[in-house]
Amino acid sequence: MNYKEKKHFEIIIVGAGLSGIMLIWEILNRKELRDKKILLLDKYQKEQAPRTWCFWEKGPSSFDDIITKQWRIAELFAGSSHLTTDMYPYSYQMLSSERFFNRAFSIINRYSNITFKQAAVEEVIDNESKVTVVTPDDVFSADMVFDSRLPQSTIDNYDGPLLYQQFAGRFVKSQKPVFNATNIRLMDFRMMQDKKVAFCYLLPFSSTEALLEYTIFTDQIYPPTVLEKGVDDYVLEHFDDTTMVTTSKEYGVIPMGNFPSGEKNKRIIPIGTAGGCSKASSGYTFSFVRLHTLHIIDSLIANELPTSYSFFIPRRFSFYDSVLLRVLKKHPEKGQQIFFQLFKKNSIEVVIRFLHNRSTIREEISIFLNLPVLPFLKAAFAEFFFRCKLF
Ligand SMILES: Cc1cc2nc3c(=O)[nH]c(=O)nc-3n(C[C@H](O)[C@H](O)[C@H](O)COP(=O)(O)OP(=O)(O)OC[C@H]3O[C@@H](n4cnc5c(N)ncnc54)[C@H](O)[C@@H]3O)c2cc1C
Structure with a gap:
């Protein structure tokens, strides 16, 4: 296919995950930008495994009406020490990815200038004035591309300090009121810290329902069975409750490292984890994706090239x-x-x-x-x- 035959867009977004969708949602929020011709590409038609995103928020946010739950009190446990802290003026908020995507697509689908296509992007090439995006069946071009792919080779070739945050989460339901519905357990270290940082994280929805997560920071990836055992042991030790059942599960691995994330003044702008939005020491990403999205929006309105997140934090x-x-x-x-x-x-x-x-x-x-x-x-x-x- 020669250059003339390429389908051209003002913006191409690679990846319809958190960062890609938040970006398109914010673009559609701005009257200066909402007419742009945009192509959104993802290798899947639909999100593969729904996840929950948690983040701290001060005051109202644009997600207030789709937030699952928010809490003000956090507890931490280490050995025999216990700390309860009121996070005000912040609250710790939880948003389900399903709600987020449903809301976003209900808006995106109203715009005929936005095209969503299921395709695995193979290559993104910067040709100085334009960017070429190659998929198995098509070649597209765009004035700029926002790319949320994090190639495995970026992690494999990284020689800085690297750990993996691994977690197994369980949504549980009990017939007894075993949870304190107002307090989250942000980090409960009352478990074996053997060659890894290990803690449990508990988000209660009511006195009988909660999300319980066993999390480890390690330099090797453990099989999910190890993490499942971590949750089992925690439940047994702290909630010896035979009525507790699991309603659904969540599993994740987040590489923790300061991976290289693009260059300045380029038309390919990495976003999300690939753009440096996952904080290397904690894995938290949501708030940084939001900040980065707002930076991108400001740059687009000012007709400037945005940079990846890593370039605008000290x-x-x-x-x-x-x-x-x-x-x-x-x-x-x-x-x-x-x-x-x-x-x-x-x-x-x-x-x-x-x-x-x-x-x-x-x-x-x-x-x-x-x-x-x-x-x-x-x-x-x-x-x-x-x-x-x-x-
Ligand atoms: C289970 C889980 C829970 C998490 N919880 C939290 C939390 O509580 N708080 C927090 O701040 N962070 C959390 N994170 C970390 C982070 O928020 C998420 O990983 C977030 O989804 C990252 O956004 P992203 O846009 O970078 O990547 P993703 O949301 O993963 O989106 C990337 C998209 O790119 C697509 N894609 C990949 N390769 C290609 C290709 N070649 N062609 C086309 N499309 C492609 C994928 O299909 C995907 O849709 C969690 C992560 C996981 C895994």
């Missing part, structure tokens, strides 16, 4: 993330103390700002003063020299 935050990953990789047993102390010794607002790359240097220094000095110093030097080698 670089010190990716440094901190990598340092923490190095510490956890070498001393997984210290994870529980690090996370527990983070929440215990600092105000919740500062912690949440820090987790969102929005804290001030002064706040960061006060956070670091409460961390185990030696492992962090060693990891900071290692990360510093690793970065020097890259230049």
Whole structure:
């Protein structure tokens, strides 16, 4: 097919997942942008495995009417220590991907200038003034492409500190009122920390229903059976309740690392996890995808080329993330103390700002003063020299 025969779009979005759909939704929200001719490509017609996204929110958001539930009180457990904290002015919110996609597609389907096509993208080529997108049956071109594919080779070739966040989640229902419906268990480390950081995460919907997740940070991927056993053990130890049944399950692996994510002033802009929106030290992605989406929208309105998320956050935050990953990789047993102390010794607002790359240097220094000095110093030097080698 020669160039003239290519189907041309102003924007092509590769991947109809969280970042691709949030972007198109925001574009349609703006009268300056909603007439753009857009092609949305995904290798699947429909989301493969529904997931739940949780994130901190301050004040109202555009998702308020589709939020599943929100909480203000968080609890953390480590050994015999217990902390209860009121997250106000933030709340911890949960959104199901099914609701998110249903709402988004009910809007997208009203626009004839948006084309959705099921196709696995094989190649995206920057030709300076245009971008070519190759699928098995078609070749498309666009003024710019937003790409949410994270190739396995990016992870395989990454030589910085890397851990995997793995989790098995269970939506459970009991006949007895076993949950405190107002409090989430953000991190419960009361379990074996053997060669991995391990904790349970509990989001109650009522006194009888909850999402229970067993999560580990490790440098190798474990079979799901290991994670399932983690949930079983937790339920047995903390809720010895024979009436508890599982209504559905969730499973996930999130690579935790500062992967390279595109270049500045290019017409191919990586988005989502591929665009650096997954925080390397926590795996949280949703809030960063939102921030990045708003940056893209502002750039499009100003007729400028947007960049990937990693370029508009101060670089010190990716440094901190990598340092923490190095510490956890070498001393997984210290994870529980690090996370527990983070929440215990600092105000919740500062912690949440820090987790969102929005804290001030002064706040960061006060956070670091409460961390185990030696492992962090060693990891900071290692990360510093690793970065020097890259230049
Ligand atoms: C089970 C689970 C729970 C999570 N929970 C949270 C949470 O609570 N809070 C949080 O902040 N983050 C969470 N995350 C992390 C993150 O929010 C999600 O992974 C999020 O979906 C990432 O968005 P994305 O757009 O980068 O990727 P995705 O949503 O995975 O979208 C990528 C899309 O690209 C498509 N695609 C891939 N390759 C091709 C190709 N070659 N051609 C065409 N299309 C292609 C895929 O089919 C997919 O639809 C969770 C992750 C998982 C797996």
